[in-house]
Structures are given as structure tokens and as C-alpha cells.
Amino acid sequence: MPGNSFGHSFRITTWGESHGKALGVVVDGVPAGLELSEEDVQKDLDRRRPGQSEVSTPRSESDSVEILSGVIDGITTGMPVSMMVWNKNAKSSAYDYIKNIPRPGHADLAYTEKYGIRDHRGGGRSSGRETIGRVAGGAVARKLLSQKGIEVFAHVIKLGGVKAKPLSFEEIRSNVDSNVVRCADPQAAEKMLEQVNKARSEGDSIGGIVEIIATGVPAGLGEPVFGKLDADIACAMMGIGAVKGVEIGAGFECAGMKGSQMNDPIILNNGKVTPSNNNAGGITGGISTGMPVVCRIAVKPTPSISKSQKSVDMAEMKEIDVEIHGRHDPTIPPRMVPVAESMMALVLADHMIRSERIGPDSLL
Amino acid sequence: MPGNSFGHSFRITTWGESHGKALGVVVDGVPAGLELSEEDVQKDLDRRRPGQSEVSTPRSESDSVEILSGVIDGITTGMPVSMMVWNKNAKSSAYDYIKNIPRPGHADLAYTEKYGIRDHRGGGRSSGRETIGRVAGGAVARKLLSQKGIEVFAHVIKLGGVKAKPLSFEEIRSNVDSNVVRCADPQAAEKMLEQVNKARSEGDSIGGIVEIIATGVPAGLGEPVFGKLDADIACAMMGIGAVKGVEIGAGFECAGMKGSQMNDPIILNNGKVTPSNNNAGGITGGISTGMPVVCRIAVKPTPSISKSQKSVDMAEMKEIDVEIHGRHDPTIPPRMVPVAESMMALVLADHMIRSERIGPDSLL
């Protein structure tokens, strides 16, 4: 079973490696009649792009997207939208020294066991650069969702032990891109940045938590038993590299709660029956309730660190100490923000079509 | 897109409602040549069955499984295995009073919004009884996995605020079924039981955390980008009713860790290259490493509580107070244990076949 496609009715197929010729995505299931330009996609790719600040890798890539199909006169035709970005700043020889050395915390050993061959150049397909396809596809999903008033945004709520204080959706949306760690709480952001700099100076890295929110999601998305909306979100999020945990609404907190605390009371609000609270994170029984969908993900520290670590030279089959010198991010959560937003948008676009809130063939 | 099938190469399709005639599952993709009897399946269904102790609902169901196809002379033929359990102790009239009242914390409101009709009898398909099909299918998966030395087991590690102490796999396996809360730490189990009894006497319910472990998993399971093993596990686990969080290995803890702490060093062990620690929970880059797969899930308190809650009578469209009187569990995690084991087994059986560690056609 190949594993490079995601979604059912709105589906992306991504391809490309960190140091290959190019990376791209085919987006299938885009209804005809959507206005779509390269700028729409570039905007999100620019937020994902490396080399933007001290918290990300210095690799310099413009990541200029080219739309190759599926659009005529700025309007989608219902045909697959193929998009591509060329790799320009790959320095493959910098990875020669680890050709036979699996890096701790990376996919290297698992890939070698599975495939018997490994693209060692910058991590190959297991690199974070693979997310270019997700973000480009996610940009199309977001454009589609915006037609129905659905908005997706994310922010860093914990980094290197520093927690952001609770904020309103409005504050989060306004503040998230105002600092390089993408934390909407400015005081916390400053302390987080200190932690990032400290880790980098020590040749180490730090983990964190990202929260993803979707507003405007109508009630009724999700299938009853195995295509549940929360299951699909969990799949989407856990499938992003470096994510080790996913929670919805109250999440792990619920383990210490009582039913009378956890249950969201149901009320009448302007003639509409609705939960009056959102411990459920917008989903009960796997189906959206009409409340905002709220999800949090745990992101591990960047596995590439320059501190010395134990590994094995598999050509010589002997244990060695290794320091990872490639260009890498000292922390991942800030760059995870647009990626996690994209995955949420992809899941929602898929379910919007599956549940017929968006017609699969045409918006015209 | 229908949502009652799970898996690709090893796939279950479940059906049935809490108060319908019967519940069942069709298991497709079972290789020919596997010894399979009704006892193999009944054993797991008995662990899932209600009415076993003070921590579960008093509804009394024998849940006797019947294998209807796919087996001849005790051996699978490669054809779909259909299994069924009749509902015998359904008391549908007990639910008449909530026909028009969505229960807080339940799927009732979301189902009504989605389908325009709702099977109110015991929650219909959103009931925990739906898991009969999962557990029966999971039993076949477990039998298949056992041919390759893979074992799956789960235990309650937190309940009502009480935490179990860390234990060895051996202790967990030995102890888990020795008490009704399915906690392998006997002292903690006793305190957990007190919490359950306290909650029930207050007309309330409590949540907890279940840990699921799979040993003997070979390296190389999982697909590179979207069919990752951890993503499929997250999907499987979050798709169980009442689960609000999933984590793998260090999980949410990793958000506060440094790379040098989180990364598992790689060593040579008897000529085999392997991680020497398991913060990764047996999976890096979405692919199994050969270490045990370790997963934890947050289970919310049972939404059915007899304490008074706010809801809306949708026939009269007015707010009311409601007390839920049906037979229900005061806490879910102990009964979640066999269900979560089943979902883990289903994911692993699917990937064992997808990665050709088990031949899809025949074991013969």
C-alpha cells in the first residue's frame, strides 16, 4: 500500500525529497469554479519557508510555486491541480559523512530496515521539506473552505517549558505572525525565544505544543464509526514528522475530570440548539457540533543536534559518536504552524465535500 | 463516504446498533490457512462484555459469537469472515424519555444535525456496544499476529486522578486482569476502585488513561508520508468513542524535553543495530523501529450521568434539566482495555500484510 496520498473526496498526493530535483503535489477533487492563483498558494508557502529567522534553518530556498494544471483563466476546472517547487539550495555533499550512520531520533534506521536503501541527502523524503506539498495542497483547501466561512489558524502555546497564557481567538489571529516563534502571547514569545537561543548555543534543541483552531465548521461533518472527524484529524496531525501526541478539546485533561465537569451543557441560543461550552473541542461521537474545532499537538525537539550522540556506522558495523552538522532548525513548532493548519484544512475540505456541504463537481 | 470500514489490506466492516437485532463484523483480507474458532473470538468478547463487575453497566448480554463464513474445518479459506452477536437484553422503552433530548457529552445532537433522524435507543450506533464488531475483528487480527510473535496488551494507568506506578511488561501482562479496573498496580487499583464507587454514588463518572503496548513488532512497518504507523494508530485510537487524546512514546512530555534527552541513542546489540531506549515509542518517521510500540489514550468520563444536566427538548424547543437513567458504566477505561488492544491489533495486522511480513493470500 503506497503512502503518499491523503484524503478521500479531496485528496493530495505529494512527492519529492529534500535534495531531489523538485517537490510537489497533485490535488485531486477540487471542484470546478474556484478562483485560484499562484499567489494564493505562495502566501502559505512563504510562511513555511526556511531561512526566515533565527529560529529556522539557514537553508535558503525561494520555494516559488508553479501551478501546472487544473486552472484556466484563474478558475479551477475540476481537473487535478498539479503544483511544483524546484530545489535550488541543496548541498548534498554536506551529508556524505552520515551515509552509513543512522541519526538518532530520525527515520534513518527505520527506512534502512524497510527499504534496504536510504536517501541520506538531508533526510530524503523524511525531511521537513516534504511538507511543501502538504502546505501547497492545504492552501487550495483553505481557499475552498473560505467560500463557506471556515477559517483555520494555529499558534505555539508551549516552547522549551514556557507556556503562553490563554487568549481569545481574535488575539491569536492578530498576534501569531508578529513574532518569530509564532506565539500569540508577546511576553511568553520573548521567553520562548530565549529558550531557543539557549538551546542552539548548547548544540541542542527544544520541543513544544501547537494549538490548531478551526472556526465556522458546520455541524454534521464526520462519519459514525471509522471516518470520524476527530480520528481523521488525529491521523493528519500524528502523520506530521516530529509530532508525538494529539488531543482534541479538553484532551488529556479529561482523564482527571468528572462527567459533570466534562460534559458541555446543551442550550438554546437564538433558536439554535448548541453546546454552551467546548470541552468537546467541537466534536462529539466523531461528528462536528458546530462549535470551533480545537486540537493540540506535541512536537518533539528537533532530532538533529550538534551535541555528540551515540550511533552505529553500518558500513563497518561499529558503534561511534556522531555530531549532526547539517543546516537545521533549533526548534520545530514555529515552522509547524502553517503545516498543521494545512493538515487541518485538508481534513475539513475532505469532510465538507464528503458531507456535501461543498459540491464535489462544481461551485458554478 | 461511508465510515464503517477500517483498514486496507486487512479490513473490518462493522454494523449494528445498541438496541437493534444484532451486531457484527465482516473481516476481509484474512489469509487462508489460519486456525480460527469461535472460542478464539469469544475469549476477547468476554473481556469486553458488560455486566462483569461493579465498574460496568448491569446490562446483561452473553454476546455469544457465531462465525458465519470464511472458515472450513477450523481453518480460514481466504474468504471474508462474517461474525455476529444477537442483542438479547435491550430495553428500548427505557430511552423513550430522551427521544427528543440530546444528552450532553453524547453524539445525539451531532447525529441529529447530520442525519435528521436519530436512533435514540441506547445511543443507537454511537453506543459502546458498537465495539463488539471491533473486538471480534481484533480477535482475528490477534490470532494472525500471534503467528509472528506479536503480542498486544493494554492496562489502565490512571483513573479518577489515581496513577499506577511504572511496571515491567511482564508485570502488566500478569496483573492486568486480576482486578476489575484492569490496573496492573494492585495498590493503585484499589484506590481507583474507590474513586469509581465514589463517582457512582454521586451520580457522576470519572475519566482515565489507558496504555497500549505491542511487543514483537518488526522494524519496517508503516508508510513514509501519509500511511505512517503512528498516524494509523492515532486514527484507530481517536476513533474509539470517548477518547480525546493519543500519544506515542514520550508523547506530550516531549514538549518539555531537549533533543539530547528525547533522542534514543543507537547501539549495536548482538550484531543488530537498534535504539537503546524507547522515547520514540517504537516508531520514527512513521515507521516501526523494532522496539515495542507504546501508546497512551485519554478517555473522558462516561457522558451518561444521573446528576442533573442542562439540555433542550427539541420537540418543544425549550431548555430543560435532564438526568440520564439508562444502564451505563460509571467509568470507561477498564472496558476500553480490550477495545484499544483490538484497534492496535487491527492496525498492526494491516501493516504486517501491507509490508508483506504476512502473505496476503495464504499462510499455507
Next chain:
Amino acid sequence: MPGNSFGHSFRITTWGESHGKALGVVVDGVPAGLELSEEDVQKDLDRRRPGQSEVSTPRSESDSVEILSGVIDGITTGMPVSMMVWNKNAKSSAYDYIKNIPRPGHADLAYTEKYGIRDHRGGGRSSGRETIGRVAGGAVARKLLSQKGIEVFAHVIKLGGVKAKPLSFEEIRSNVDSNVVRCADPQAAEKMLEQVNKARSEGDSIGGIVEIIATGVPAGLGEPVFGKLDADIACAMMGIGAVKGVEIGAGFECAGMKGSQMNDPIILNNGKVTPSNNNAGGITGGISTGMPVVCRIAVKPTPSISKSQKSVDMAEMKEIDVEIHGRHDPTIPPRMVPVAESMMALVLADHMIRSERIGPDSLL
């Protein structure tokens, strides 16, 4: 990859063997709000049922269907509809003599090669009895299609070398069930019946052609490249046992035609742009045109014949002569009629939902 499910948005999963305990189907993706009774399904099963006339096997089965889930008060709930029929007249010992002998023209040898084990009792799952699940699922599809004015019917147009004359849709619908060979041309039907009786008396069997027609199909069903409506119909039809050819519209005739003959002119008809002829069989570029969908299938002679044939005793590995004595049909096309109708209905129901002509969640 398991192979017992068909369809995407409207999907059936069938199970059961000729001499197993029971046969059944799970229908997933049925929108809520459809009136559905056991009579709706029984009606089609009765047309499929054996023992009805001299042209079918004498095996006597009532094939009474039981709906086990997904319906409450005669209305579908959006949950999977599970249906079952018990086997009652299986005489398995009658097949003991061929336990090790693959029957020519049957799947026996291929199954043995694939699975290493074979259910020899009446052909196991490769028996025509497997179509019970298809017909029961097809009955639900037909009920759904009838809500949108789509009707599916089939008739035998060639049998044992005898051809029916061309008839109007009205004549076909009226006449098809008026004779046991299900040919709408009464004169031809009589001659066909003679051929059937002649073949049976010689211990032989005959093949034929069945035509399937769907009226009321709206324009726009089908996907552009790989989910084409005609491709899905071809898949559905070729996947019925004994079918060796499928054609749409002019079919194989088109190989001898010129473009100017084959192309259907496009005209204005009451303000609607439409083809004025139907060589296309209702489909161009894989997408329905709004004209009736017309398909024909070639059905091979029943492989079970009592005439002596060459085969191999695989226990002793020596060539032998074998006469097949089980109960079997002397010709298949008359009994193929309801099965082929069902497969057409299943494909159309799937595409009606995929293209959003029928809402996937609810008709309410």
C-alpha cells in the same frame, strides 16, 4: 488487498459461501431517510432465487432476507444496513467426489493455486450463490435511485445462438418476466427455451448475451480519467461470474464504423442540448450524457456439465475423466438478469452520491 467490497460512496461488502451457514451483505453509505423494508429486498431476491423453473438449478432455497441493522421504523438511519439469508438446502456431501478435482471452466484450480485450500462444497464462495449479497445490496441501490426517477432493467437478447429482435424499452420492461428465459421477444424466447432443453438433455450448457438499460440517468455522472462511469460499469459487469465481455452503446460494432456513423449528432430538444442518437450508450468521455445507459454482457455457458471432461485428481496427481453431477443451471443468462441489474444499480447509486445528485448524509 481484500476483494469483497464494491463502491466508494455507496459500498457493499458481501460474505458467505454456497454451503456455509449463511450469506449476506453490509450496505454502507445509505443516506438516512430512505423507506426500506424486507419486502423491497425480497422482491429482487425472489427473481434471483434458484428452483424457479426448468432453466435453473433444482436446489430449493427460500432465501428469506433479514434486515439486521440500519433501519428504524421502516426508515434508514444513515448507519450500515446489514442483511442476511440462511443456507437451508445445502447438500455438501454431493461434492465430496470433486474435493481434489478442479472442475474445468470453474475457479477451482485458480483458488487452489492462490489459497492452498479450497472450499469444494458447491464451489464455495465462487458459486453463483455469492450473488445473493449483490442482489440484496442492489435492491437498496434501486430503491434509492427510484427516488430520482432512475430505473434499471435487463433482458436476455441472445441464448444458444437465438437472437431476440429489437424492442422498445416499454416492451422490454413489460415482457421480460413473462417467460422463464427472460427474453422480451416471445418468439425468440420460445426458441431459446428449446435450446436450453436440448443442451440439458445432452448434458451440456449454453451461453448468451444480456442487455442492461438504465433510464433517467442525469448528465454529469462519472469522473474524468479513472473513475469513469463506463469503466466502473465494465468493472462491475466483468466481475460477475461467467461474464467474458462487456460493451457500452454500439460496443464492438464500432470497430467497423466510421466516425460520421458513430458520432451522435447534438441537437436542441425543448431548450435542452442533447445527443439525438445513442451510439455512445449514454456515456462520452466517461461521463453520462443524460441519454439512457445501455450495456451488454457476454455470459459463458455454465461450466458445470454432466458430459465427460478431462481433469486431474490432485491428491493422486493423475489425469482423469470427470462428470459434474451437482445441481446446476443449464444456462446462466436468465438468472443473470437480476444480478446484472443489481450491479448497474450499485454503480449508479455510488456515482449519484459521488456527484452529489443524492446527498450522502440524509434525504430528510
Next chain:
Amino acid sequence: MPGNSFGHSFRITTWGESHGKALGVVVDGVPAGLELSEEDVQKDLDRRRPGQSEVSTPRSESDSVEILSGVIDGITTGMPVSMMVWNKNAKSSAYDYIKNIPRPGHADLAYTEKYGIRDHRGGGRSSGRETIGRVAGGAVARKLLSQKGIEVFAHVIKLGGVKAKPLSFEEIRSNVDSNVVRCADPQAAEKMLEQVNKARSEGDSIGGIVEIIATGVPAGLGEPVFGKLDADIACAMMGIGAVKGVEIGAGFECAGMKGSQMNDPIILNNGKVTPSNNNAGGITGGISTGMPVVCRIAVKPTPSISKSQKSVDMAEMKEIDVEIHGRHDPTIPPRMVPVAESMMALVLADHMIRSERIGPDSLL
């Protein structure tokens, strides 16, 4: 449900339009360790390429393929193989006059009904140029199959009423590319060419039949009920533009045969149990028998003809006469040969992996 992917375990996703920037394919599920070069793919694309002879369109395209991912040092890595061809000789303005006029026999009207918008430039995605992605993907499938001794080849057996005489597989393989109509019988080829020239000079077009053969296919490919090998082949073939019929083995001939003629006797051949004849076309019960797979497809005459035809100007909603002047093939079957071979190869590669005759992860 999007419709631009084909296959389960070996899957292609194609994209691109006749007059868009480029066309391409992502091939997912290619095991690691396969030698693969651009020459391997170019060879097949060159056989598909237009402008090669008097029987094909004069549009001149080099169709030079570029492999963008999934290969390192000439060896596949298990990652998706993305391939692309730039459009260079598109003359879109030549199609302006039919912007609002659906061409008879083409997908134009159906696309307009489905999407509300239509890429009129050379037929957009419904053009034969779309098959570039299929042929490029098919080339990878063929390379993979060749590792297991499976060979796929096709030839034109009927064109413009002229039939080729029966030939041995050896003769077909040797002769097929020796003439521009790709008929392995030289005398027939000459007469076919006369028919093509006659049709072109009349502003008309002709249809024909292509036969596709696969040798070396092991017994046991195909799933029992809905993933049958013949059903998947029928789906693959009917899904190629202009195909209106598909038959396997004896095909439509079987409708006039008796069981005693149709059934292939089973014999012992050098210790192997095998059919001694191949009316089945290599498949019984949907599963391969080990005999060559033989399939024939009916290809309609090119719908683009310069003879005057009736259509409707949909901007003005009035009936008109239209002559199609774009560059087009006077007959399709010769160019269909590499496309049909590719589709057969894709189906077989998929089933070889699904049935584990080729490991899904790695050949190493």
C-alpha cells in the same frame, strides 16, 4: 470522489491537459531497488508520441520525460516517482471556434453538464494527450514486471473492416512495430493503411480492435469477488478514451458456445496441473490460471472528423453545422497499442504486489 488515480498497491495519479503547461504522473508504491532511468520511460513514450506517421496527428511534441523524484543513482528508493513532460506545440487559438460548441462524439457536452466550465483547448483533460501519464506510469510497471518474467504486448487485429489473420505470440512481438498501423499481419496491415488513407481523404475516421496479451503471469492473481483480475482489466481498458467494449479470452464468442466447447480441459503438464487450452483468456473465477492473459478492446472511430456534423452553439443556443479542423488522428487503434499495454501492465503490477509475488517495500 476524485478520479485521477488508478491502482491500489501500485498506484498512478495523473494530471495535465492537452494545452496546459505540462502533463505528468506520480507513481506510488514502486518498491525500492528497481533500476529505473528516463530512457526506460522515454522508450514507451516515443511509441505513444504523435507525429510519427501518416496515421497520427501532425502535432509535433518531443514528449521528453523528466524524472523528478523517487530515484537515486538510477535506483528507486520506495518513494513516489514523479515524472513530467512539457507541452510545447500547443496551438490553443485553433480551438477558439468551438469554445461554445460541444463536438459530437466527444466529452464536451458531458463535461459542460458536470463542471459548468470546460477547457476547450484541444479537449483539455479529455484529450488523448492525457495518456502520457498512463504510459509513463506503465513503463515503470513494465520494468517491474520484467523482473518476474512478465511481458505485455498488444497489436491491432481489426481496422476499418480489415481483419488480421491469427498469428503466434512470437510473430506478433516481432511484427507489431514493423508497420505504422501496428498490425502484425503484413498483408492485412497494408489493407488497413489503405482504409486509413481513404477515411482521411473523405474527412472521416475509422475504428478497430486491439488485442492485448500478457505472458508469464503466475497463477493466483486477483481477488475473489470484487477485485477480480478480469474486472480490474475491464475497468482499466474501458477507462481509456474511445474504448466501447472489452472481452477476455473467447469473449463475446462464448455467447454462442456450449459448455463442452468453452471449458478448457485440465491436464498434467510436466507435473504441473494446468488448463490445456485458453478460452478463459488466462482467468477463471476472476483469478489468473497461469495461462497467458488475453484481452481485446473495441476502439471507436476518432470523433474529430472534418465532415460536417450537427451540434449546438451553446452561447447562442442554436443548432449549427460544425467541421472539426484541429490536428487529429484519422484512426486511434495504432496509437492505442502502447496505452493499452500500459494499462494492462499497471493492473498486473498492482496485483503482483497485492498477491505478494512482488514485495511492496523493496526488491533488495
